[in-house]
Amino acid sequence: MKNYDNFFDETPFQTAGPFLHIGCSPNSIGINNIFKNDLGVLPFEKESHSNFISISGSVFDGNSEALNDVMIETWQCNEKGEYIDGQGFARFSPNAETKKFTLRTIKPGIVKDLDGKFQSPHILMSISSRGINMNLNTRIYFEDDDLSNDTTLSIINQKDKINTLIAKKIDKFNYIFDVYLQGNKETVFLDI
Amino acid sequence: MKSLIRRNYEKQPIADYPDYKSSSLRAPKNKKIYIPSSISEISGPKFDKNIIGKLDNDLTLNYSHNNKIPIGQKIIVHGKIVDQYYKPIEGALIEIWQANASGKYLHPNDQSNVPIDPNFCGSGRYITSSDGSYEFRTIQPGAYPYPNRGIEWRPMHIHFSIFGKSFGQRLITQMYFQGDPLINLCPMINSIPNEKAKKSLISSLDLSLSETDKLLAYKFNIILRGYNQTFFENRKEGL
Numbered sequence: 001m002k003n004y005d006n007f008f009d010e011t012p013f014q015t016a017g018p019f020l021h022i023g024c025s026p027n028s029i030g031i032n033n034i035f036k037n038d039l040g041v042l043p044f045e046k047e048s049h050s051n052f053i054s055i056s057g058s059v060f061d062g063n064s065e066a067l068n069d070v071m072i073e074t075w076q077c078n079e080k081g082e083y084i085d086g087q088g089f090a091r092f093s094p095n096a097e098t099k100k101f102t103l104r105t106i107k108p109g110i111v112k113d114l115d116g117k118f119q120s121p122h123i124l125m126s127i128s129s130r131g132i133n134m135n136l137n138t139r140i141y142f143e144d145d146d147l148s149n150d151t152t153l154s155i156i157n158q159k160d161k162i163n164t165l166i167a168k169k170i171d172k173f174n175y176i177f178d179v180y181l182q183g184n185k186e187t188v189f190l191d192i
Numbered sequence: 193m194k195s196l197i198r199r200n201y202e203k204q205p206i207a208d209y210p211d212y213k214s215s216s217l218r219a220p221k222n223k224k225i226y227i228p229s230s231i232s233e234i235s236g237p238k239f240d241k242n243i244i245g246k247l248d249n250d251l252t253l254n255y256s257h258n259n260k261i262p263i264g265q266k267i268i269v270h271g272k273i274v275d276q277y278y279k280p281i282e283g284a285l286i287e288i289w290q291a292n293a294s295g296k297y298l299h300p301n302d303q304s305n306v307p308i309d310p311n312f313c314g315s316g317r318y319i320t321s322s323d324g325s326y327e328f329r330t331i332q333p334g335a336y337p338y339p340n341r342g343i344e345w346r347p348m349h350i351h352f353s354i355f356g357k358s359f360g361q362r363l364i365t366q367m368y369f370q371g372d373p374l375i376n377l378c379p380m381i382n383s384i385p386n387e388k389a390k391k392s393l394i395s396s397l398d399l400s401l402s403e404t405d406k407l408l409a410y411k412f413n414i415i416l417r418g419y420n421q422t423f424f425e426n427r428k429e430g431l
Contacts, residue, residue: 007276009203011415012389014366014380015214016351019299023289023351026315029299034254034315036245039285040237062217069301075237075359089237113230114193124232128364131214133205133383135364137224152227181218191199191224192233192360 013134020071020128025091040073040091043105051079055103055140055167055175058094059127062182066099070129074103074140076122081109107142113151120150124192127179136189140177143169152190161188195229195420196360197276203389211379213340233360239285241319248317251290251330255313262312264293264331268401268409269367272324273354276418280324284416285355288316288328295336304336329407335374347374347381356416367412368394 021029025038046052058066074090077083094101103123111119121142128135139152143166147153153162164187167175179187208219227233247254252266273284291297291314296306298313314333318326333350337343349366356362368375375381375394384390392415401409 007197007418008278008415009200009389009392010197010276010417011363011365011392012204012384013364014205014351014393015212016353016364017366018301019289019297020351020353022297022299022313022315023287023317024353026313031255031298031313031315034245034313035248035317036243039239039243065217067218073362075232075235077232077235083231083235085238086240111231114234119230119232122232124359126359126362129218131212131216131218133207133209133212133215133219133380135362136220151230155227156225182221186220186222188222189220189224191226192196192229 015130015133016071016128016135018069018130021093024071025093028093038091040089043074043076043090043103044078044087049079049106051107052104053107053173053175055105055123055177056100057176057178058100059179060181060183064183066094067129068094068096068099070094070127070132072101072103073126073128074105075124076105076108077111079106079109081111117151118149119152120145120147122150122152125179136181137192138179138187138189139165141166142175143167156188164188194234196233196358196417197420198226199417203384203386205380205383206385209379209383211341212383215383229358229360234358236357236359236361237355238283238357239319239355241283244317244319249326249328251312251314251316251328253329254316256311260311262292262309262331264309264312264334266329266407267332268327268329268407269350269395269412270325270327270398270401270409271395271412271414273320273326273356273414273416274324275356275416277421278415279418280320280322281356281416282320282322282324283357284320284324286318286320286326287353288330288350290314290330290333290350291336293331293334295334306336332369335372340379344377344379345374347372347378352414354414354416358417361416363414363416365393365414369410370394370396
């Protein structure tokens with residue numbers, strides 16, 4: 001086996017800025033007449049799935065202020081652990097007043113990876129905004145799952161850091177997942 | 193196993209860049225932790241071409257009221273979405289947003305005392321064809337002042353958001369215009385520590401596609417991450 005490295009550089013990132021909704025979710029700011037729908041409003045059609053959950057939280061900056069100008073995007077498999085075309089993508093922002101976001105989705109299943117190993121149920125999360133030069137990637141895991149053999153968490157390998165990626169269970173259908181951009185609770189961000 | 197080519201952070205903006213004030217409270221202090229690609233990063237949302245309306249990539253018409261056209265200089269912005277081997281990416285979703293000719297965004301957060309254009313909203317989207325190409329018709333965006341270290345001016349730019357095949361290929365960036373003297377003064381561009389990488393965000397005037405009597409064209413190619421290629425029993429994998 002031989003590795004090839006004769007490739008071009010990836011185009012550099014730039015901040016999405018404070019006005020990203022114009023391009024990414026225009027209907028959410030009242031620009032209603034151009035695109036049929038905003039993308040990622042519903043990650044799964046509600047009728048066809050029984051185990052819907054809500055994941056709520058805020059994104060905090062270095063002053064512990066909850067932000068309302070960020071865009072969050074998530075990508076996940078279905079309850080059987082399968083990534084399916086046309087399902088699993090969500091895009092949302094925190095509420096302007098409460099500064100809380102809510103993702104209504106199905107609980108993802110255990111993922112069988114390309115090498116045959118298993119990953120604990122998880123959701124990929126990407127955060128973009130003014131002041132973020134390159135969108136930040138992290139993962140959401142779930143408190144009530146067995147996380148002992150997950151490949152990604154075993155790479156992180158520090159309990160307090162791993163805890164920043166675990167959604168806390170409130171009841172059967174509700175979880176809390178807060179993101180800290182800085183500070184002693186700073187979320188682990190991943191170079192994916 | 194298929195994996196994404198590892199990111200080269202020497203060619204990417206510095207997260208905590210003091211000249212760009214907003215980054216100071218939002219850039220994480222800890223180093224990102226590298227994880228090898230799993231199926232979660234290799235897979236990604238796929239967007240069907242039928243979500244794209246006929247005028248979604250023509251910003252000169254998609255917010256026009258009573259057949260009135262927006263004010264400003266009409267331009268074409270076009271190019272290709274390719275991977276790191278310059279292989280075209282078909283089916284990539286491109287979303288763009290920009291200010292109008294006066295430098296005003298149609299957004300409740302833009303409080304500047306500059307007029308909106310009732311026939312221009314600054315949103316466009318497109319899904320690439322088999323050769324990876326895209327084209328937008330739009331209005332030359334204006335430069336505008338914003339608060340940073342005192343008041344500074346943003347160069348003329350268009351925001352781009354792109355989804356390729358994999359969630360790990362996701363890219364959000366900005367395109368600038370050849371010859372704009374504000375480019376070298378901009379801390380957001382200067383947060384990229386590599387000159388060649390900075391220049392790759394500047395579109396070039398493309399007279400070959402310009403319509404002499406109507407509009408100018410600018411070319412901007414975008415490179416998304418590729419997959420590691422390995423030779424295994426003389427057969428190329430990961431392509």
